[in-house]
Amino acid sequence: MKVTKIALSPGAAGAAHEFQALESDNVQVLLVGETREWETVEYAADAVTQGRKKALVVVGHIPSEQMGMQECTTWLKTFVKQVPVEFVPTKEPWHPIK
Numbered sequence: 001m002k003v004t005k006i007a008l009s010p011g012a013a014g015a016a017h018e019f020q021a022l023e024s025d026n027v028q029v030l031l032v033g034e035t036r037e038w039e040t041v042e043y044a045a046d047a048v049t050q051g052r053k054k055a056l057v058v059v060g061h062i063p064s065e066q067m068g069m070q071e072c073t074t075w076l077k078t079f080v081k082q083v084p085v086e087f088v089p090t091k092e093p094w095h096p097i098k
Contacts (some may be wrong), residue, residue, distance in 0.1 A: 001053055003028045010064040015039040022047060022054055029055045033064030062090045 007021035011033045018040040021030050035041060035058060044056035066089060073087035 001028060001055065003055075005029075006031055009033065009035075010068065011061055015043070019043055022056075028053050029057060031057045031059065031064075033059060034061040066090060 005024075005027050006029045007024070007027045009018050009021060009030060009032045012035070013032070015036065018030060018032060018035060021027055022040070022043060030040075030044065032040065035056075041056060041058075044054055047054040070087045070089070073085055076085045
């Protein structure tokens with residue numbers, strides 16, 4: 001499927017936001033952090049069944065937000081001087097701790 005536009009919904013924005021993105025005629029792929037299987041997943045499946053060019057990619061809540069939080073740390077450091085600001089990444093829970 002040719003893709004010209006991707007919508008991003010990091011974290012868990014909810015079905016209403018996700019439906020709106022998938023309803024857009026010029027969005028082919030919705031990239032979400034996490035979603036409810038009985039809402040957006042079924043909505044995307046129904047769209048494909050209807051012959052609409054739609055796809056849903058679920059990357060996980062934490063991976064979808066982590067880079068943004070790292071950038072937020074950099075931004076906060078520009079004006080929060082009274083306390084230390086540090087980015088603490090969430091480790092991948094599916095790999096054993098070494």
